[in-house]
Amino acid sequence: MKDLAYLDAGSGSLIVQAVVGGVAGVAVAAKLYWRRLTSRFRKQPSEQD
Amino acid sequence: MVPPSSAPATSTTPETDLRPDPGSFRDPANRVLHADGQILRGLGPRAAEDWQALVGTEFFPRLIAEGKICGTEALEPQAVPASQAGQWSTVLRHERIPFVSYPYEWSFAMLRDAALLHLEILRTAVPAGFTTKDGSAYNLQWRGVEPVFIDIGSFEPARDGEPWAGYRQFCQTMLYPLLLQAHLGLDFQPWLRSRIDGLEAGQLRKLFDGTRRFRAGVLKHVHLHDAMQNRFAGASTGAVREQLKDAGFSRELVLATLRAIDKLVRRLDWQPPQSHWSDYRETCTYSDADREQKEEFVATALTEAGRPGLVLDLGANDGTYSRLAARHADYVVAVESDPAVVDQLYRRLSAEGERRILPLVMDLADPSPGGGWRGVERASFAARADADAVLALAVVHHLAIGRNVPLPEILDWLVGLMPTAGGDGRLVVEFVHPDDPMAVRLLANKPAGIFPDYHRDEFERLLAQRCTIVRRTELASGTRTLYVGTPRDRG
Numbered sequence A: 001m002k003d004l005a006y007l008d009a010g011s012g013s014l015i016v017q018a019v020v021g022g023v024a025g026v027a028v029a030a031k032l033y034w035r036r037l038t039s040r041f042r043k044q045p046s047e048q049d
Numbered sequence B: 001m002v003p004p005s006s007a008p009a010t011s012t013t014p015e016t017d018l019r020p021d022p023g024s025f026r027d028p029a030n031r032v033l034h035a036d037g038q039i040l041r042g043l044g045p046r047a048a049e050d051w052q053a054l055v056g057t058e059f060f061p062r063l064i065a066e067g068k069i070c071g072t073e074a075l076e077p078q079a080v081p082a083s084q085a086g087q088w089s090t091v092l093r094h095e096r097i098p099f100v101s102y103p104y105e106w107s108f109a110m111l112r113d114a115a116l117l118h119l120e121i122l123r124t125a126v127p128a129g130f131t132t133k134d135g136s137a138y139n140l141q142w143r144g145v146e147p148v149f150i151d152i153g154s155f156e157p158a159r160d161g162e163p164w165a166g167y168r169q170f171c172q173t174m175l176y177p178l179l180l181q182a183h184l185g186l187d188f189q190p191w192l193r194s195r196i197d198g199l200e201a202g203q204l205r206k207l208f209d210g211t212r213r214f215r216a217g218v219l220k221h222v223h224l225h226d227a228m229q230n231r232f233a234g235a236s237t238g239a240v241r242e243q244l245k246d247a248g249f250s251r252e253l254v255l256a257t258l259r260a261i262d263k264l265v266r267r268l269d270w271q272p273p274q275s276h277w278s279d280y281r282e283t284c285t286y287s288d289a290d291r292e293q294k295e296e297f298v299a300t301a302l303t304e305a306g307r308p309g310l311v312l313d314l315g316a317n318d319g320t321y322s323r324l325a326a327r328h329a330d331y332v333v334a335v336e337s338d339p340a341v342v343d344q345l346y347r348r349l350s351a352e353g354e355r356r357i358l359p360l361v362m363d364l365a366d367p368s369p370g371g372g373w374r375g376v377e378r379a380s381f382a383a384r385a386d387a388d389a390v391l392a393l394a395v396v397h398h399l400a401i402g403r404n405v406p407l408p409e410i411l412d413w414l415v416g417l418m419p420t421a422g423g424d425g426r427l428v429v430e431f432v433h434p435d436d437p438m439a440v441r442l443l444a445n446k447p448a449g450i451f452p453d454y455h456r457d458e459f460e461r462l463l464a465q466r467c468t469i470v471r472r473t474e475l476a477s478g479t480r481t482l483y484v485g486t487p488r489d490r491g
């Protein structure tokens, strides 16, 4: 990925921030979650997580 | 040294003493340097670009003018120290912070105010298209009781659709310690001192089990945070950033998140249990006559040898003598081991707008050691202390009797806190005689006769070995003696 910061921001920590941000943020987190889930089923786990 | 082609033309300022700050290596884009008493920061090409953008904003100069960000200016190329020429695209000079301190030496309200300042700065920067790369409590320092943001290298232009990269660090070094103290009444200082990166969500989660999880902020910032960290442990942050952006993460959402954190931090408070204060009152009692005599003695000791720059007031309690010292010195660091006492002192000084007294939580029998990488990333208290005067008033007996520290050791340590003051240094020390009620009380908890050397003649003999005793006075009560001494040259 481009431009990674010197500090490891933590993937989980990035996502939680959406939830902290309120309703709109929860929607963003849900969308991300759903997409990660469905994309895993479509293309077999290439980016294993 | 061969300057790379991009180097500023020439540099003509030779320096006599230059060393990189041992605590400034984590972000390779910039580095803090100490040069002849100046605090400089070298910026690589990318950081220099960010700096250019930053000084062009409206908010950055304003926050400096308001005292919230530490004063900073770019050096003219010819002012750059010779050894650094060609190494950096730009070199900045920072305002000098009078005494560097660390979050594990701050009280609850200090850490909270520091956290609020960090959030305020971020909430000012984000609408202007900037963010901070990190969120560490170590980004902050103090001018008296006024927090200051010092990590200029942390600012960078924000990329749209990205959350704050410093959130995790903010939790670990500020929010979690505050939750620990506000919700569970546990002093956070030892936790921060022993872990340079702060507390982990997973550790805190164990402390906030059962119904404690429903305390303000705990469910999201601790439990959910830990669960997400585990769930996404293998996902690269780069990929997750992209995915968040695609899912609609926006600058407004960053601001909403920061608002929510700010609101939470403001709600967190800590009041020490009532019993604390009632026990406390009795431990520092004086007659009015004693007090007057003592104040006069201390004031004279501080004024007769010219104005001291830095005064350390050890065992400062409610700060009576710190305030007195601040009238005669440039800066006073008030050290006290009781976090509740420091917290109250901080709140009072803060309400008064006092800017020359810095209260710190530290046990004199266990002063802050060096920490982090090689034990020097954070300097020990002794390494930071370069005082012109040291006040040790009604505290030596706590160390000698309460903690069994031998008197010669105590005196060596006190004198050692003024390593460069020489004959201008001032040690103002109070010896509480073994028959004083406070000493009697402390001695009652130790086997009889365990401290045969604890008496005034021996104390005076030991003091005279290390200092020229300028004056001594016995207080009216007859059970305490005050001394002022100047360290002997023991070279």
Ligand SMILES: C[S@@+](CC[C@H](N)C(=O)[O-])C[C@H]1O[C@@H](n2cnc3c(N)ncnc32)[C@H](O)[C@@H]1O
Residues within 6 Å of the ligand: B283, B284, B314, B315, B316, B317, B318, B320, B321, B335, B336, B337, B338, B341, B362, B363, B364, B365, B392, B393, B394, B395, B398, B399
């Ligand atoms: C008797 S009061 C003296 C206060 C003030 N210096 C004066 O002379 O009025 C002693 C203070 O020292 C603090 N103290 C005792 N042991 C200490 C230690 N090991 N480290 C730091 N402070 C300590 C106590 O909490 C208390 O506030």
